[in-house]
Amino acid sequence: MLSVLDLFAAVSFPAIDPVAFSVGPLKVHWYGLAYVAGILLAWLVARDLLRRPGLWRDNTPPLTLQQVDDFILWAAIGIVAGGRLGYILFYDFANVVANPLRIFAVWDGGMSFHGGLIGTTIAMLYFARRNQIRLLSLFDLVACVAPIGLFFGRLANFVNGELWGRPSDVAWAMAFPTGGPFPRHPSQLYEAALEGLVLFIVLQVLARLGHLKYAGRITGLFAAGYASARIFVEFFREPDPQLGYLLGGWLTMGMLLSLPMLMIGLGLFVRSLRANANSARGN
Structure with a gap:
């Protein structure tokens, strides 16, 4: 049980207005800007990778610059539509069944990474x-490039004071405005660091060392890396109140959805290693 002293020891949550700026009646939120920044920077980094044919198998990038420009629109639609539908199906289905119009209440819901x-x-x-x-x-x-979007998205979660962590007495715990009186893990920042920054650096280093030549290897590492980071942070993140812990224990929905991703990622990575080994023996 946390003491009164622990409450006073909590780091003050920075009171950042979720609205970045307004133009007349139009309000632009940091959350929306995070999506724009993530997609834009991911597109720029993707173009840089495609400009380097030596990184790819047979010195041939899989897409032209024009094709990646066209794809970015499809990716944005998939991220937003899938993220919203995923949140509804995985985290808020019962409430939507009771009130179908809640599907459109994007200001009172969320986005799911897995969706x-x-x-x-x-x-x-x-x-x-x-x-x-x-x-x-x-x-x-x-x-x-996907970790770029994850990084900005988790920072936006922090600015919004949502998806906070479990009560804690660590020195950097924060009392979030919507999280009650107890100081909590800033789990959004843990995810921004691990799923975003660290994973991005690792994948960029490996890509520029030539691992893009082996189809599926970077994908496998991303899937396994994200899933591992997400499962780890779930031990510090407060479960969604409408779901709580699953199976009456410590399992959360975030963990459950990440386990198949971890298995698929490891499978793709092993597959790429075997394909490379078979290719080397053939030569």
């Missing part, structure tokens, strides 16, 4: 087939 991942995957499948692009190489390109 956004499914939406973006569908967009990639469609775009690759339509343009006869190597699917795993497209996945690898997107995986290289």
Whole structure:
């Protein structure tokens, strides 16, 4: 049990207005700007990777610069539509069944990363087939830049004072405005650091060391890396109140959704290693 002294020891939550700026009646929120910044910077980094043919198998990038420009719109639609639908299905289904109009209440809901991942995957499948692009190489390109969006998205969660962590007495715990009187783990910042910054650096280093030549390897590392980071942070993050802990124990929905992602990621990584080994023996 946290003491009164622990409450006073909590780091003050920075009172940042969720609205970045207003133009007349139009209010622009930091959350929306985070999505724009994440997609824009991911597009710029993707273009830089495609400008370096030596990073790719047979010195041939899987997309042209024009194609990645076209794809960014499909990716944005997949992220937003999938993220919203995923949140409804995974986290808020009962409330939506009771009130279907809640689907459109984006100001009183959320976005799910796993839903956004499914939406973006569908967009990639469609775009690759339509343009006869190597699917795993497209996945690898997107995986290289996806942590940028995760980083900005988690920072936006922090600014909004949402998705906070469990009560804690660590020196950097914060009392969030919507989290009651207890200081809590700033789990949004943990996720921004691990799922965003650290994962981005690791994947960029590996990509520029030549691992994009092995189709599926970067995708596997991204999936396994994200899932591992998410499962770890879930031990510090407060479960969604409408779900709580699953199976009457410590399991959360975030963990449950990340486990298949971890298995798929490890499978893709092992597959790429075996394919490379078989290719080396053939030579």
